[in-house]
């Protein structure tokens with residue numbers, strides 16, 4: 001319609017002036033209203049950070065235009081012709097996980113808030129040093145203050161800590177860091193500083209970090225999920241193999257050039273079984289089933305072979321990739337190269353909202369947990385006969401040796417058993433989780449630095465029942481003369497700033513409401529920060545049996561994303577990232593439990 005004909009010139013002139021001024025005023029008012037309540041995001045989309053749009057029933061998220069998804073368009077040599085579908089049953093509410101917390105006194109709350117404030121201050125100090133000195137590189141070296149790019153140079157510390165910023169209430173930092181992070185073009189492989197991307201770490205840290213950032217901030221910012229889809233499309237191509245096993249050390253440039261990559265004959269269990277949470281969540285949010293299908297094919301193989309491995313019920317630390325075979329390897333552990341696969345087979349019950357194949361994950365957990373109790377979990381023989389448990393290893397080659405070597409990585413077992421005990425309504429497993437957690441706390445308190453080493457061998461009782469301390473037998477089992485009573489050997493004396501022990505203390509606090517776990521956590525925090533504090537952050541330790549402990553020039557992103565995050569949550573109100581609302585991925589990223 002031509003406005004010129006509708007009005008005479010003079011009136012038109014005044015009319016335009018009034019109209020223009022009115023429109024200008026309306027726009028200004030609208031902008032004031034909108035910007036006071038919303039954040040701007042990377043794509044210029046505004047979102048109101050107080051609303052919560054995370055719903056699986058009427059999901060608001062819409063996938064980006066296909067032309068932007070270069071990896072999704074890239075042909076796959078072993079493309080699947082059909083994808084398994086998520087169940088459409090109504091989600092089932094899980095049993096209550098967290099304790100009913102008592103009303104706390106003012107003195108209690110003041111002490112709790114003071115401790116939480118100190119932990120938040122520690123995070124902020126390290127975070128700002130990272131941004132100032134190594135911003136957008138992967139990690140900051142704590143002794144020299146320079147950058148390390150061991151994860152490809154895409155800024156793993158940023159992606160690993162988006163949710164940490166939000167959880168700690170640093171929402172303004174969250175807003176601008178998210179926008180900056182989303183401007184990193186992961187499709188522009190010129191910025192990628194490696195031809196050997198570790199897909200396991202890329203999945204749990206980058207993809208897990210993005211999914212969690214999207215969900216903990218109320219599913220308001222679709223640009224975060226767009227980035228998760230972009231990375232998910234890229235990671236999915238590492239599964240383009242005949243058996244569906246991912247290639248863990250993978251070259252995106254070769255993939256983009258259509259070059260086939262070699263799937264190693266053998267890989268570790270973790271790199272096979274630690275995609276289920278992230279891939280399932282991507283499919284739940286986007287409605288695209290390729291990810292769920294890829295993860296489900298692997299979980300199905302784990303389930304089918306679980307009774308045929310060398311220790312029926314458990315999966316070994318290594319597997320043959322093609323054909324996918326878990327029946328040959330002979331070493332069994334909850335530590336390095338196995339941990340998160342077991343963790344995910346339990347947590348998938350929550351990720352799925354306890355519907356569909358959740359029943360299969362329940363069965364897998366029931367089978368492997370009972371076998372763990374029989375074959376790997378042990379009670380240490382100690383002078384005070386502590387009622388605690390640790391996790392050892394078993395080898396089926398030769399004599400079928402049981403090895404009472406406990407790894408720090410295996411300290412996640414306390415959280416797994418206690419969470420499972422609540423989900424399965426089996427308080428025996430909650431109690432086992434408590435004893436496993438107390439076992440790692442004992443290990444922290446057994447060293448001169450009050451920090452547990454990466455690996456230590458401890459004298460076992462003949463069974464899980466109490467046993468009398470036998471110093472002669474212990475002394476005959478060790479060549480050392482200066483180890484704490486009960487410890488046979490410190491196999492690896494390092495401390496790598498790992499979160500697992502504190503993670504389990506967090507679960508025990510939330511599941512029991514017992515404030516003693518806050519004091520335990522506070523002592524662990526003080527020991528860790530006392531010995532690892534470095535000029536530019538916190539440094540790994542070379543030997544926790546020495547005081548002062550020699551520091552090493554490394555600070556992995558999980559120190560902020562896991563260790564400090566769990567510490568912060570132990571001193572937060574229990575409704576802050578409640579275990580009745582969230583389930584954590586193995587890197588400390590909370591995903592919403594569907595309901």
Ligand code: DMJ
Nearest residue numbers: 340498499500558586587
């Ligand atoms: C983290 O990257 C994850 O927790 C992973 O599951 C194990 N290793 C580190 C923490 O120790």
